Amino acid sequence: MVVNDAGDPEGWAISRPGADGRGSYILHLVNGRWEMQTEVNSKILWTIDMVSASDGWIVAEDERRGINFFFWYRDGTWENKSSWGGPMYAVSMADALYGWAVGPSGNADEYIGECHHPLPNRPCHWLQFTITNSDGRIMGIDFQDIQLLSRYDGWLVGKHRDASSSVVHYERIAEDVTVRVINWRPMEIANDPVQDLYGIYMLPGPDGWAVDGWAVGAGGAILHYEGPAQPASPTPTATLTSTSTPQPTPMPTSTATSVATPTATWTVTPSATPSLTPSPTPTPSVPLPKPRLAYLPFVARGSAGR
Numbered sequence: 001m002v003v004n005d006a007g008d009p010e011g012w013a014i015s016r017p018g019a020d021g022r023g024s025y026i027l028h029l030v031n032g033r034w035e036m037q038t039e040v041n042s043k044i045l046w047t048i049d050m051v052s053a054s055d056g057w058i059v060a061e062d063e064r065r066g067i068n069f070f071f072w073y074r075d076g077t078w079e080n081k082s083s084w085g086g087p088m089y090a091v092s093m094a095d096a097l098y099g100w101a102v103g104p105s106g107n108a109d110e111y112i113g114e115c116h117h118p119l120p121n122r123p124c125h126w127l128q129f130t131i132t133n134s135d136g137r138i139m140g141i142d143f144q145d146i147q148l149l150s151r152y153d154g155w156l157v158g159k160h161r162d163a164s165s166s167v168v169h170y171e172r173i174a175e176d177v178t179v180r181v182i183n184w185r186p187m188e189i190a191n192d193p194v195q196d197l198y199g200i201y202m203l204p205g206p207d208g209w210a211v212d213g214w215a216v217g218a219g220g221a222i223l224h225y226e227g228p229a230q231p232a233s234p235t236p237t238a239t240l241t242s243t244s245t246p247q248p249t250p251m252p253t254s255t256a257t258s259v260a261t262p263t264a265t266w267t268v269t270p271s272a273t274p275s276l277t278p279s280p281t282p283t284p285s286v287p288l289p290k291p292r293l294a295y296l297p298f299v300a301r302g303s304a305g306r
Helices: none
Strands: 009-014 023-031 033-040 043-052 056-061 068-074 077-084 090-095 098-102 105-110 128-129 143-148 151-159 164-175 179-186 197-204 208-218 222-226 255-257 292-296
Touching: 009 043, 023 043, 033 077, 043 068, 043 090, 056 090, 056 098, 077 292, 098 151, 128 143, 143 164, 151 208, 164 197
Parallel strands: 090 143, 143 197, 179 255
Antiparallel strands: 009 023, 023 033, 043 056, 056 068, 068 077, 090 098, 098 105, 105 128, 143 151, 151 164, 164 179, 197 208, 208 222, 222 292
16 A cells, blocks of 8 residues: 555555456555556566655556566556566565565566666666575575565565574665675574465564564465664664665666675574563663574464465
């Protein structure tokens, strides 16, 4: 749900192809009523993320060929902008000029504002990447969902791998005109249910970084994330509150590199019951408590995978 220039709420929803041979639908909520905005034939619409009432993206898959499509919403019209490779299952935009899409086998696409470029005839495309560990090995996770809280903080979930559930933290930790240094860090999970995870939702703190969140998956799995307690008077840091500029900065030769971070240590705290434990009050002279990701054994019905 977004708010348009007139201050009124608008919303969008997408569907899968119908069993009767009809295509997928894009629905639009305006003036309190849902209406069909567009029918897309022979495409599976996986995820939608709207930046504003006039700007948003859908990732889709061709039913017959299995290739990926991006649909860009601009000023009331959906346009097919890119297609290549395999499918992407989820998309999340930090702002109009930056976002990520993720899919199977660790594949990911990065958007750096090319479609918004003011120069005429500029190619509109996303950059292709494969997500790797800090040692350069491909993760190979079939990612199902992603949420960016900013250009510098994001979270991914996917199908379980190597006897562990898949939760990955995205952190953009350095940048210049040619290289964006990005750390993709798998999370440890207390009492890991070892299930496929299909959705994640994170809540940011005052500085924009995640302080709380939930992930859900197969078998009724519900995971809870509790980040470090926030100091009473946090010191602003420019890299944590960075906002997009009105125009994108072209980076045609840039690459994303995964590196290890010395402070990337996460403690695993068992959660015996589905109750929350208050975080200790931090003292300015000691480090903040380390965040924890715990599995809460709730029971939910009905789960569907891709």
